[in-house]
Amino acid sequence: MIENFLTGTAALFGDPVTIVIFVAGVIGGMLFGAIPGVSMLTLAAILLPFTAHLEPAQGVMLFAVIYCTGTYGGAITAILFNIPGAPENAPTAFDGYPMTRNGQSGKAVGAAVLCSALGGVASALIMMAATEPLAKWAISAIGPPEIFALVFFGLAVASSVGGHNIWKGWLSVMLGLMVATIGQDPVGGINRYNFGFPDLAAGIAFVPAILGFFAVSEVFVQAEKKAIGTYAAPKLSVDFPTVVELWAEKLAVVRSILIGFFCGILPGIGATLAAFMGYGEAVRWSKNRSEFGKGKLEGVISSETANNAATGAAMIPLLALGLPGGALTAMMVAVFQMHDLEPGPLVFYNSPELIWVVFAAMFFANLSILFIGLLETKTILYLLKIPFQFLAPLILLLATIGAYIGRGLVLDVMVMFGAGIIGFLLRRSGYSIAGIVLGIILGKIGEQNFAQAMQMLHYEWTGYLDRPIGLLLLVAGALTLGASVYRAFFAKPAAAPEENAKESA
Amino acid sequence: MGRLSTVHTIEIVAWSVFVLVFFAYSFEFNQNIEIYKFGATGWPRALLLLTALAVLGNAVYHWRFGDKIQEGRIGIMDDGDEGAQRDIASYLRTGAILLLPFVFAYLLKPVGFYSAAPVFIVLVILLLGERRIGWVIGITVFVYLLLLLFFMVLLNAPLPQGTVSPFYDFSGQLLTWNTQFQEWMK
Numbered sequence: 001m002i003e004n005f006l007t008g009t010a011a012l013f014g015d016p017v018t019i020v021i022f023v024a025g026v027i028g029g030m031l032f033g034a035i036p037g038v039s040m041l042t043l044a045a046i047l048l049p050f051t052a053h054l055e056p057a058q059g060v061m062l063f064a065v066i067y068c069t070g071t072y073g074g075a076i077t078a079i080l081f082n083i084p085g086a087p088e089n090a091p092t093a094f095d096g097y098p099m100t101r102n103g104q105s106g107k108a109v110g111a112a113v114l115c116s117a118l119g120g121v122a123s124a125l126i127m128m129a130a131t132e133p134l135a136k137w138a139i140s141a142i143g144p145p146e147i148f149a150l151v152f153f154g155l156a157v158a159s160s161v162g163g164h165n166i167w168k169g170w171l172s173v174m175l176g177l178m179v180a181t182i183g184q185d186p187v188g189g190i191n192r193y194n195f196g197f198p199d200l201a202a203g204i205a206f207v208p209a210i211l212g213f214f215a216v217s218e219v220f221v222q223a224e225k226k227a228i229g230t231y232a233a234p235k236l237s238v239d240f241p242t243v244v245e246l247w248a249e250k251l252a253v254v255r256s257i258l259i260g261f262f263c264g265i266l267p268g269i270g271a272t273l274a275a276f277m278g279y280g281e282a283v284r285w286s287k288n289r290s291e292f293g294k295g296k297l298e299g300v301i302s303s304e305t306a307n308n309a310a311t312g313a314a315m316i317p318l319l320a321l322g323l324p325g326g327a328l329t330a331m332m333v334a335v336f337q338m339h340d341l342e343p344g345p346l347v348f349y350n351s352p353e354l355i356w357v358v359f360a361a362m363f364f365a366n367l368s369i370l371f372i373g374l375l376e377t378k379t380i381l382y383l384l385k386i387p388f389q390f391l392a393p394l395i396l397l398l399a400t401i402g403a404y405i406g407r408g409l410v411l412d413v414m415v416m417f418g419a420g421i422i423g424f425l426l427r428r429s430g431y432s433i434a435g436i437v438l439g440i441i442l443g444k445i446g447e448q449n450f451a452q453a454m455q456m457l458h459y460e461w462t463g464y465l466d467r468p469i470g471l472l473l474l475v476a477g478a479l480t481l482g483a484s485v486y487r488a489f490f491a492k493p494a495a496a497p498e499e500n501a502k503e504s505a
Numbered sequence: 506m507g508r509l510s511t512v513h514t515i516e517i518v519a520w521s522v523f524v525l526v527f528f529a530y531s532f533e534f535n536q537n538i539e540i541y542k543f544g545a546t547g548w549p550r551a552l553l554l555l556t557a558l559a560v561l562g563n564a565v566y567h568w569r570f571g572d573k574i575q576e577g578r579i580g581i582m583d584d585g586d587e588g589a590q591r592d593i594a595s596y597l598r599t600g601a602i603l604l605l606p607f608v609f610a611y612l613l614k615p616v617g618f619y620s621a622a623p624v625f626i627v628l629v630i631l632l633l634g635e636r637r638i639g640w641v642i643g644i645t646v647f648v649y650l651l652l653l654l655f656f657m658v659l660l661n662a663p664l665p666q667g668t669v670s671p672f673y674d675f676s677g678q679l680l681t682w683n684t685q686f687q688e689w690m691k
Contacts, residue, residue: 046660046662160578161578162578163578164572164574164575164578165563165566165574165575165578166562166575167559167560167562167563167566168563169578170555170559170562171520171556171559171560171563174552174555174556174559175556177552178527178549178552178553178556181548181549181552185534185538185545185548187538187540187541187545188536188538188540188541188544188545190534190536190538190545191534192531192534192545192549193527193530193534193549195530216606220602220603223598223599223602223632223633224599224602226598226633226634227594227595227598227599227602227634228590228591228595228599229590229595293578387635388633389629389630389633389634389635390630390635390640390644390648392629392630392633393625393626393629393630393644393645393648394648394651396606396625396629397622397625397626397648397652398652400609400610400613400618401618401652401656401662401664404613404618404664404665405662405663405664408663410610410613410614410665413610413613414607414610414611417606417607417610420606421603424603429512429516430572430574447548450548451541451543451548454541454542454543455540455541459542485562487575487576488562488566488575489565489566
């Protein structure tokens with residue numbers, strides 16, 4: 001492994017063009033992740049046609065680097081503006097944004113930098129050491145029943161966070177799942193809910209919906225505050241977390257690396273579910289559950305470690321099996337295909353140099369998060385100084401470009417602004433935007449794997465008794481949901497929002 | 506009526522309509538799939554059933570506890586404007602800021618991004634309360650040039666050019682200058 005890694009490193013840093021592409025990927029991923037309104041997916045969509053002019057290793061490496069650094073970059077906007085740069089950063093906002101409002105933005109961003117780098121480097125090392133055996137294990141032990149069970153568990157966790165009560169959390173997830181049913185069904189290809197619009201046959205595009213729910217709805221919320229005079233600019237602070245504070249969260253880091261890696265390795269699951277699960281488990285194991293959501297460092301650490309730990313793991317099903325784990329890894333398949341290559345087991349034998357250049361690039365990209373991230377953090381924090389009325393048009397226009405570029409349809413821009421208004425109204429009524437987005441992301445994957453699982457198990461749920469991993473995940477999901485429903489009916493509710501405000505005043 | 510307020514009732518009615526409309530529309534694609542017992546409607550109808558149960562649970566929760574937040578909930582977005590005084594002007598401003606992006610999106614096809622964007626920037630800044638003309642013009646020019654530089658010059662991103670003259674001609678002129686600039690750079 002070490003010899004291969006050194007060969008990959010030499011190939012990466014031995015060619016000036018490859019170095020330039022690597023550095024451009026690192027900076028571009030961070031930049032697009034950190035600009036509110038666009039994301040690494042926007043950058044990847046713009047760059048995809050240009051990769052045809054690159055060497056195969058350079059093209060795949062560029063996307064892998066953007067994936068690593070973009071996943072970190074999205075945390076910055078989640079923390080500073082409550083606008084996650086990508087869905088995998090949504091749980092980061094749960095505690096990151098309250099930290100900003102409490103004047104601890106520096107601590108939150110500093111923790112995100114360090115933990116993203118830690119999660120990513122650990123994941124890259126495991127990936128280098130064990131891609132082939134892990135892929136073989138995943139083939140034998142994980143099938144559609146397990147993937148469906150994990151999706152169910154993830155959605156149960158998502159319904160437990162965000163909404164004012166479990167029903168609102170669950171309704172948010174259901175809305176996302178229903179949005180995902182628009183378009184062709186994944187088994188028979190039958191058109192569903194297109195309401196007479198031919199463009200909807202391909203479904204609601206993922207990027208515009210996410211931009212609408214996260215970025216546009218946040219602009220609307222802040223704009224309303226401006227209109228009624230309750231807007232308060234976030235507080236700027238450049239204090240980084242201390243070593244003692246970070247050391248105290250070591251268990252959260254290790255737990256999130258394991259969760260992130262497990263979620264990342266499963267085809268189709270990816271970093272988003274990893275972040276939600278990392279955050280959810282941090283809450284479950286914490287002695288101070290009530291502090292989560294109010295600006296707890298552990299929340300930021302758990303989410304950011306888990307999502308970056310999933311980036312390395314997501315390469316395993318992609319490279320070893322040819323199965324993409326998300327939108328960006330799906331674009332990487334397109335890069336392979338542009339160069340007449342197919343990701344899968346044969347790539348390891350036909351193009352080992354390509355694989356090791358990608359592995360080395362991911363390792364160094366995660367390391368660079370630490371160095372470049374720490375250098376740029378203090379500068380980025382000054383974004384908070386920009387008055388909202390000047391930032392808002394930039395965010396809305398970047399989101400417009402991000403929504404339009406994917407398919408070149410004005411309908412997608414309409415969908416984005418529609419999602420923004422729906423998100424704005426639902427947030428006011430105590431629903432969970434993160435739950436809706438996770439529902440949209442996992443809807444198709446969940447349905448497809450449910451259908452395959454039912455066919456495999458001959459439509460008998462008892463078939464899960466022979467599949468311990470799937471059974472465990474189903475039971476964990478049912479318990480998570482059951483506990484929340486029980487608390488909704490039998491536990492004492494907290495104070496009403498107005499009463500909370502009065503108490504804090 | 507317990508602690509159900511008008512807002513809760515509207516919420517319950519809206520969700521119920523959502524479930525009924527989607528259920529009714531599911532008959533439009535109620536086709537069998539030979540290899541799959543549940544067909545094309547099985548999954549969405551199961552989701553609608555779960556949604557209906559959650560609507561019922563939500564109604565019971567509001568009936569018993571009103572607006573109180575369930576104990577132990579985490580990650581709640583604190584939008585923090587409960588109890589704020591709202592007047593007609595604030596409603597109008599909020600309505601305008603919600604409506605403006607739709608008008609902008611509607612105009613993208615005929616007018617194009619390059620012509621519509623500067624007007625959109627000015628209107629957003631004004632609606633958000635900025636009245637210093639120098640700042641409005643300065644920020645509009647800065648944001649517009651920044652977007653052109655990044656997406657048109659650096660990335661050659663294909664943006665809507667418009668279909669109606671003179672907006673289409675203006676977009677065409679900008680793109681021609683961009684092409685000439687790119688060739689000069691080579």
